Amino acid sequence: MDLLKDANLLNELGPLLSAEAAAEAPAAGVDAADLEQAVWVRLLEGGPAPEPADRASWLRRAVRAEARGARRRARREVPYGARPGSAGAEPEDAALHGEVNRVLRSAVARLPGRCPELIGALLSPRDLTYREIAGELGISQGSLGPVRSRCLGCLRRMLAAEVAAPDLRGRER
Structure with missing residues (x-):
C-alpha cells in the first residue's frame, strides 16, 4: 500500500x-495500546486508503468502531474464573x-432405585458420555434417556415440595 x-x-x-x-480505551474496558494496534491493523488490511484530507476523521471513526467492538466482546465473554465456587470467587458466593x-446431593441420595447412581454419574466432574454412563451402570445406552427423564422428574417434584413456591403476587405461602 503506497x-x-x-x-x-x-x-x-x-x-x-x-x-x-x-480517550476511548477506559470506556471500552481495553488497553489503549490494544486499540492503537487494532486501528493500525485495520489500516493495513483495509481497502482504499483514506485521502490525506480525510485521514484524521477516518482515524477517529476507526478508533470508535474498534472500541465499540471491544465493548460488544466484553459483554459476551465470561471469564473462566467467574463461576461461583471457583478460586477467584467471593467467599460468600463460594459458600x-x-x-x-x-x-442437591442430599436430594439425589434420597431418590428411589437406580436414580442416585444415574444422576450422580450425570453430575460427575469427569463429564462422562452416555456410552460411559451406560457401561458403568450396566444398562443399555438407549434406555438411559427415559430413565434419566424419570429420575429428573422425581428430583424436580422432590425439590419443589421442599422449596416454598411463590404465589401469583410474589408472596411466599
Missing part, C-alpha cells in the same frame, strides 16, 4: 491515534454454591 510507504504517516497519525485510543451443591 500510503504506508509514506514514512510521514506514522509521524502524522501516531500522536492523534494515541490520543484517540487513550452459597457449596450449600446449593449439598442440598
